[in-house]
Amino acid sequence: MPLITITGLKKTYRLGRVDVPVLRGVDLSIAPGEWVAVLGASGSGKSTLLHLMGGLDRPDRQRGSGGAGGEIVFEGRSLADRSPRDLDRFRAKSVGFVFQFYHLLPELTVLENVGIAGMVLHRRRGRFRAERVGDRARALLAAFGLEHRLAHRPAELSGGERQRVAIARALVNEPMALLADEPTGNLDRATGQRILDAVSAWRAKGGQTIVMVTHDPEVAARADRVVRLEDGRVVGG
Amino acid sequence: MYQALLTRRYLTSKVMPLLAALAVMLCTAMVLIVWSVMGGFLVMLMESGRTLIGDVSISSPGTGFAYYDDLIKRLEADPAVDAATPMIEGYGLLQLPASSGPETVVIKGVDGPSFERVTSYASTLWWRPLDKPLPKDAKRQDPRLSPDRREEFARFFAEGSTLTARSRAGDPVGAMVLGVEVGGYNARQVEGWYSPVVFLPGDTATLSVLPLDRRGRVIPDQATKVLPIANHFRSGLYDIDANTVLVRLDVLQKLLKMEATAAIDPSTRAASVTSRDPATGRESFNQPAATRLAPARITHVLVRAKSGIDADTLRDRCKAVYREFQRAHAADFDPPPPEGGGVRILTWRDRNMTLIAAVEKEIYLVLFIFGIISLTAVFLVLAIFWAMVSEKTKDIGILRAIGAGRLGVAWLWLRYGLAIGVVGSALGGATALLIIANINPIHEWLGRNLHVTVWDPRVYYFNEIPSRFEPLKAAIVLAGGVLASVAGALVPAVKAARMDPIRALRFE
Ligand SMILES: Nc1ncnc2c1ncn2[C@@H]1O[C@H](COP(=O)(O)OP(=O)(O)OP(=O)(O)O)[C@@H](O)[C@H]1O
Ligand SMILES: [Mg+2]
Numbered sequence: 001m002p003l004i005t006i007t008g009l010k011k012t013y014r015l016g017r018v019d020v021p022v023l024r025g026v027d028l029s030i031a032p033g034e035w036v037a038v039l040g041a042s043g044s045g046k047s048t049l050l051h052l053m054g055g056l057d058r059p060d061r062q063r064g065s066g067g068a069g070g071e072i073v074f075e076g077r078s079l080a081d082r083s084p085r086d087l088d089r090f091r092a093k094s095v096g097f098v099f100q101f102y103h104l105l106p107e108l109t110v111l112e113n114v115g116i117a118g119m120v121l122h123r124r125r126g127r128f129r130a131e132r133v134g135d136r137a138r139a140l141l142a143a144f145g146l147e148h149r150l151a152h153r154p155a156e157l158s159g160g161e162r163q164r165v166a167i168a169r170a171l172v173n174e175p176m177a178l179l180a181d182e183p184t185g186n187l188d189r190a191t192g193q194r195i196l197d198a199v200s201a202w203r204a205k206g207g208q209t210i211v212m213v214t215h216d217p218e219v220a221a222r223a224d225r226v227v228r229l230e231d232g233r234v235v236g237g
Numbered sequence: 238m239y240q241a242l243l244t245r246r247y248l249t250s251k252v253m254p255l256l257a258a259l260a261v262m263l264c265t266a267m268v269l270i271v272w273s274v275m276g277g278f279l280v281m282l283m284e285s286g287r288t289l290i291g292d293v294s295i296s297s298p299g300t301g302f303a304y305y306d307d308l309i310k311r312l313e314a315d316p317a318v319d320a321a322t323p324m325i326e327g328y329g330l331l332q333l334p335a336s337s338g339p340e341t342v343v344i345k346g347v348d349g350p351s352f353e354r355v356t357s358y359a360s361t362l363w364w365r366p367l368d369k370p371l372p373k374d375a376k377r378q379d380p381r382l383s384p385d386r387r388e389e390f391a392r393f394f395a396e397g398s399t400l401t402a403r404s405r406a407g408d409p410v411g412a413m414v415l416g417v418e419v420g421g422y423n424a425r426q427v428e429g430w431y432s433p434v435v436f437l438p439g440d441t442a443t444l445s446v447l448p449l450d451r452r453g454r455v456i457p458d459q460a461t462k463v464l465p466i467a468n469h470f471r472s473g474l475y476d477i478d479a480n481t482v483l484v485r486l487d488v489l490q491k492l493l494k495m496e497a498t499a500a501i502d503p504s505t506r507a508a509s510v511t512s513r514d515p516a517t518g519r520e521s522f523n524q525p526a527a528t529r530l531a532p533a534r535i536t537h538v539l540v541r542a543k544s545g546i547d548a549d550t551l552r553d554r555c556k557a558v559y560r561e562f563q564r565a566h567a568a569d570f571d572p573p574p575p576e577g578g579g580v581r582i583l584t585w586r587d588r589n590m591t592l593i594a595a596v597e598k599e600i601y602l603v604l605f606i607f608g609i610i611s612l613t614a615v616f617l618v619l620a621i622f623w624a625m626v627s628e629k630t631k632d633i634g635i636l637r638a639i640g641a642g643r644l645g646v647a648w649l650w651l652r653y654g655l656a657i658g659v660v661g662s663a664l665g666g667a668t669a670l671l672i673i674a675n676i677n678p679i680h681e682w683l684g685r686n687l688h689v690t691v692w693d694p695r696v697y698y699f700n701e702i703p704s705r706f707e708p709l710k711a712a713i714v715l716a717g718g719v720l721a722s723v724a725g726a727l728v729p730a731v732k733a734a735r736m737d738p739i740r741a742l743r744f745e
Binding site: 051054056057084085088089090091092093097099103104105106107108112116117119120121169 | 251635638
């Protein structure tokens with residue numbers, strides 16, 4: 001059974017009175033443990049697709065007819081069936097986002113930026129859990145070569161370091177799927193490769209699923225499968 | 238909890254929340270100071286209005302009433318009554334030594350020991366030996382501290398307590414105790430002690446009064462007496478201290494012709510004024526067949542309640558006792574007037590009602606105004622939070638992306654408002670406490686260096702700015718400050734919760 005099944009996914013943005021269809025019926029199926037690279041031109045809707053997969057946004061809903069905007073099924077359960085609370089929990093636990101522009105919290109230290117994802121998941125203050133989250137955050141940051149940067153603020157880090165912190169944050173709750181939006185897009189080639197090495201090493205241990213958006217064929221080449229987003233549909237793969 | 242972590246970090250790394258906390262601090266401090274000073278003013282006014290008048294007074298101003306010994310005996314037998322004392326209140330002129338003209342004064346004839354039992358009068362006597370200086374008199378300038386004058390001051394204190402001094406011949410005679418501000422003979426220093434311009438105790442002054450007869454008519458008689466001055470008293474209420482003279486009761490009674498006198502028994506009066514002796518044919522005045530003693534009179538009986546008895550209960554008890562007393566003496570030579578018809582029975586609060594009610598109303602008015610001003614704090618917090626939520630839009634998007642729910646985000650901002658309220662209120666409370674504790678030094682400093690004197694004792698009754706830091710009031714005001722900032726954070730919190738995470742993430 002695939003981990004993620006997307007069928008007929010549609011997303012239309014409204015700009016004033018004009019409807020701008022971005023996704024026009026995406027069909028995609030991703031097996032557990034698979035690394036899928038999503039290629040596509042700028043503005044083709046890659047980020048939009050990733051947000052929908054992660055439950056951060058909802059597909060189109062057409063009046064009267066349910067399912068008109070398609071469906072995303074994660075582990076056999078449709079995201080549309082989940083309550084807002086379930087969806088929050090899903091984002092916290094089942095998937096980990098890595099954004100194009102890092103999106104770290106500027107007031108928190110590196111360690112806190114990673115740890116906060118654990119805190120959000122484990123809402124209670126349970127000391128045991130808090131310690132475990134802290135330990136895991138530290139271990140992840142060490143694996144990404146950031147052990148001497150724990151107390152620094154994001155503003156004091158380089159782009160590559162920031163992206164590694166963002167990835168550590170996405171992984172700290174041990175999600176089943178990592179949804180990464182051009183994690184190497186703003187980095188030089190060598191740094192990008194090192195980050196991808198770190199992600200590969202992490203996947204080798206846990207066998208997690210990765211969906212990674214990229215323009216870069218070299219990055220795409222590391223994936224098990226490459227799909228293209230063209231005219232709001234998935235082609236290839 | 239991630240909210241706690243973020244609250245802490247946001248609070249310590251931004252200027253905006255500190256501004257909000259500052260606004261809360263200023264508002265809470267302002268309201269608390271105003272309330273404490275005005276509340277202190279009221280309490281002091283009431284306490285001072287209470288010194289020297291007892292809890293309840295039974296009074297018949299002007300003419301007075303007789304058989305008061307019996308009334309006092311009956312009152313003191315009542316379980317609600319701690320003590321009762323007779324008093325005469327009237328007006329007079331006081332000619333002080335080295336002064337150009339007489340002062341108009343309120344004269345109170347009191348019986349030292351029982352007056353003390355009812356009003357704790359001895360504690361108001363000023364000249365007495367002192368071991369410890371007044372709190373602010375660090376330089377020990379108070380003459381009462383002088384070891385050489387201990388004996389002298391001890392004598393003044395004893396004489397003041399009994400209102401009895403020694404005449405030049407050495408006999409004990411009735412004396413006066415003057416309000417410490419009467420005539421301006423004592424200059425009050427900023428540290429609180431008095432420096433006498435002319436030291437009056439031991440000297441004499443001339444007192445003139447206007448005697449009234451039993452029906453309240455003026456007796457056209459000279460009633461002037463030179464009396465020794467035994468001491469000064471200070472009640473703290475400027476009006477009383479500047480205008481009141483205490484005289485020993487029996488002395489004033491004589492002066493006012495209210496003492497017990499022989500009077501003609503009207504039932505034994507002869508039919509005509511003169512009669513002719515039938516034997517000698519000489520005409521002579523008819524002597525009354527019998528005289529009887531017209532009893533002494535007073536104008537007031539002051540009553541002190543037993544501890545735990547409130548003034549209103551005591552007043553009702555006094556009314557009942559008075560009714561019985563009046564009934565018992567109805568057939569006597571000088572029947573006491575009925576309550577309501579010539580005699581009034583009032584609590585100290587009733588007597589000061591107009592003043593107290595005015596101050597109470599004023600407090601609520603001022604609090605209302607300041608409460609409205611404090612609404613500004615709510616709007617300030619709201620505006621600041623609105624700006625911060627806008628500024629932190631991306632953070633909200635990030636939090637939502639890593640799984641934070643709408644409620645969690647709303648709680649983050651409410652909590653933040655709570656933290657700002659707590660910090661602001663705590664600082665405000667501390668500031669208020671500091672200012673309230675030092676309000677008089679601050680005022681004196683203002684007067685010395687900027688020549689601003691807000692508090693003139695002649696206007697405000699008291700020589701010091703009163704203030705009272707009450708924990709309950711502080712709790713109410715501080716809780717209000719916290720509530721106000723939570724209220725101010727509410728709307729921005731809802732805004733944050735309703736934010737679309739995708740838009741938030743795209744926010745630049
Ligand atoms: N909130 C929005 N409102 C209106 N239009 C939007 C909104 N979000 C995205 N779009 C539009 O949808 C299209 C797809 O956006 P998306 O960010 O998914 O593209 P992308 O493939 O990730 O591009 P890039 O490679 O540049 O990141 C764009 O044309 C964009 O203008
Ligand atoms: Mg994109």
